[in-house]
Amino acid sequence: MSEKLLNWDEILIGGAIKDPGNSKSYETGSWRVERPVWNPESCIQCMFCWVYCPDSSILVDENGKMAGIDYDHCKGCGICVEQCPTKPKSLAMLLEAEAKGKSEEEIRKEAFSK
Amino acid sequence: MALLNELAKKKEGLVEGHRLCPGCTHSVIMRQVLAAADTDKYDIVVAAATGCFEVSSGLYPYTSWNIPWIHNAFENAASTISGIEAMYRLWKKKGRTDKDIRFIAIASDGGTYDIGLQALSGAIERGHQFLYICNDNNAYQNTGNQRSSATPFGASTTTSPNGTVLQGKSQPKKDIMSVLEGHHMQYLAQASPSNWRDLMDKAKTALDVNGPTYMNVIEPCTTGWGFPSNKSIEIAQLAVDTCIWPLYEIIEGKVKINYKPKNKLPVEEFLKPQKRFAHLFKKGNEHLIKEYQGQVDKHWEWLLAREASGIGY
Numbered sequence: 001m002s003e004k005l006l007n008w009d010e011i012l013i014g015g016a017i018k019d020p021g022n023s024k025s026y027e028t029g030s031w032r033v034e035r036p037v038w039n040p041e042s043c044i045q046c047m048f049c050w051v052y053c054p055d056s057s058i059l060v061d062e063n064g065k066m067a068g069i070d071y072d073h074c075k076g077c078g079i080c081v082e083q084c085p086t087k088p089k090s091l092a093m094l095l096e097a098e099a100k101g102k103s104e105e106e107i108r109k110e111a112f113s114k
Numbered sequence: 115m116a117l118l119n120e121l122a123k124k125k126e127g128l129v130e131g132h133r134l135c136p137g138c139t140h141s142v143i144m145r146q147v148l149a150a151a152d153t154d155k156y157d158i159v160v161a162a163a164t165g166c167f168e169v170s171s172g173l174y175p176y177t178s179w180n181i182p183w184i185h186n187a188f189e190n191a192a193s194t195i196s197g198i199e200a201m202y203r204l205w206k207k208k209g210r211t212d213k214d215i216r217f218i219a220i221a222s223d224g225g226t227y228d229i230g231l232q233a234l235s236g237a238i239e240r241g242h243q244f245l246y247i248c249n250d251n252n253a254y255q256n257t258g259n260q261r262s263s264a265t266p267f268g269a270s271t272t273t274s275p276n277g278t279v280l281q282g283k284s285q286p287k288k289d290i291m292s293v294l295e296g297h298h299m300q301y302l303a304q305a306s307p308s309n310w311r312d313l314m315d316k317a318k319t320a321l322d323v324n325g326p327t328y329m330n331v332i333e334p335c336t337t338g339w340g341f342p343s344n345k346s347i348e349i350a351q352l353a354v355d356t357c358i359w360p361l362y363e364i365i366e367g368k369v370k371i372n373y374k375p376k377n378k379l380p381v382e383e384f385l386k387p388q389k390r391f392a393h394l395f396k397k398g399n400e401h402l403i404k405e406y407q408g409q410v411d412k413h414w415e416w417l418l419a420r421e422a423s424g425i426g427y
């Protein structure tokens with residue numbers, strides 16, 4: 001990510017940052033080796049994945065329901081998969097290399113066929 | 115506590131894009147605290163001590179905080195929040211603000227049990243209204259896992275290594291809850307991100323106390339403790355189920371245990387999945403595990419006895 005560095009006289013006193021939450025524009029998704037894949041069919045909307053995600057990467061709709069994964073920021077830690085209580089799980093990990101170039105449907109099939 | 119679906123609708127106080135390791139629980143804890151806080155009723159200001167969480171969430175020119183946040187130095191999160199809280203009270207008195215603001219100081223074990231202890235003690239004694247949260251990951255993790263007084267017995271760190279002379283840390287962990295309890299504050303609690311409902315209840319309670327409060331929260335560190343990133347919550351749960359990390363409150367000096375495992379697991383269950391304890395499972399080191407189990411049992415039984423006594427101040 002390229003960004004313009006500030007001159008010393010442009011920096012606010014105390015090193016203050018004016019834009020709350022501006023780290024959203026920093027994409028940590030590129031760190032990922034594996035990705036969690038979601039299966040909405042078996043999901044019971046318990047939101048455990050949301051409450052345990054270290055990277056606020058469980059997408060939430062206006063009703064407070066699980067709506068997918070934010071792949072721009074998800075670091076692929078796998079906590080959501082471990083904590084998903086359904087049997088079989090409604091989240092599964094898939095290597096990024098295996099997801100590359102595939103459609104969402106193909107990726108889901110691949111992740112849950114294992 | 116509201117349903118998770120309700121909480122998930124709230125605007126998050128801590129957002130994505132921070133540089134904590136994958137699977138780090140520093141952010142999990144803070145997300146739970148901020149989800150629990152009654153932010154319709156009050157605003158929150160956070161002061162952070164130096165450490166992994168601070169450097170990762172405030173890496174200039176970025177911030178992952180959607181709420182006012184300040185970092186000063188390693189040893190003085192409690193002093194920093196004291197100053198802000200004192201100014202707020204003055205402003206309120208002078209009519210410069212009518213906002214309801216609650217204050218949180220956040221640090222890890224290095225910044226709490228060790229270098230920040232003096233500032234914390236002073237701030238509590240002066241009676242500022244703030245919640246101090248220690249995310250205890252058992253060592254100085256940001257500088258690469260050096261032992262602290264919160265490092266448990268037997269754990270290998272770069273400054274309490276295992277080798278031919280030492281077998282990891284030879285001293286037991288400091289009981290910080292007892293140290294701070296001596297300030298006779300109204301509310302202290304120990305919590306774990308694995309038990310999110312309990313943690314949220316405690317944060318909400320603490321934020322409503324008109325005075326200093328303290329929360330000691332276990333913060334599993336995948337990098338320093340040596341376990342896979344997807345196991346962070348399980349490790350926290352194992353600490354709770356072995357009674358290595360009991361969930362309890364001290365309310366006006368009275369101990370209340372919030373969770374008594376039906377099946378108290380042996381400490382091995384917590385130790386085994388972590389590299390920092392691997393040497394304890396070598397032949398000839400059985401006595402070290404036994405000693406650790408003894409420390410854990412003794413503390414647990416003491417807590418049970420204190421609860422049963424019902425004595426407060």
Ligand SMILES: Cc1ncc(C[n+]2csc(CCOP(=O)(O)OP(=O)(O)O)c2C)c(N)n1
Pocket residue numbers: 164165166167188189221222223224225226251253254255256257262
């Ligand atoms: C006065 C001072 N001494 C040393 C340091 C270097 N330092 C930065 S972070 C850190 C360790 C922090 O440990 P802890 O408080 O446990 O937080 P963690 O990184 O484990 O979350 C140290 C020693 C510093 N910033 N300031």
Ligand code: SF4
Pocket residue numbers: 036052053054055056057058069073074075076077078079080081137
């Ligand atoms: S893999 Fe980790 S970072 Fe990604 S969504 Fe799951 S819990 Fe969040």
Ligand code: SF4
Pocket residue numbers: 038042043044045046047048049050066080083084085086090091
């Ligand atoms: S943890 Fe599993 S079941 Fe629960 S909301 Fe997430 S995906 Fe759905």
Ligand code: SF4
Pocket residue numbers: 133134135137138139140166167170251255256334335336337338
């Ligand atoms: S070293 Fe540990 S505490 Fe620090 S960011 Fe990584 S996992 Fe978190």
Ligand SMILES: [Mg+2]
Pocket residue numbers: 222223224249250251252253254255
């Ligand atoms: Mg630490």
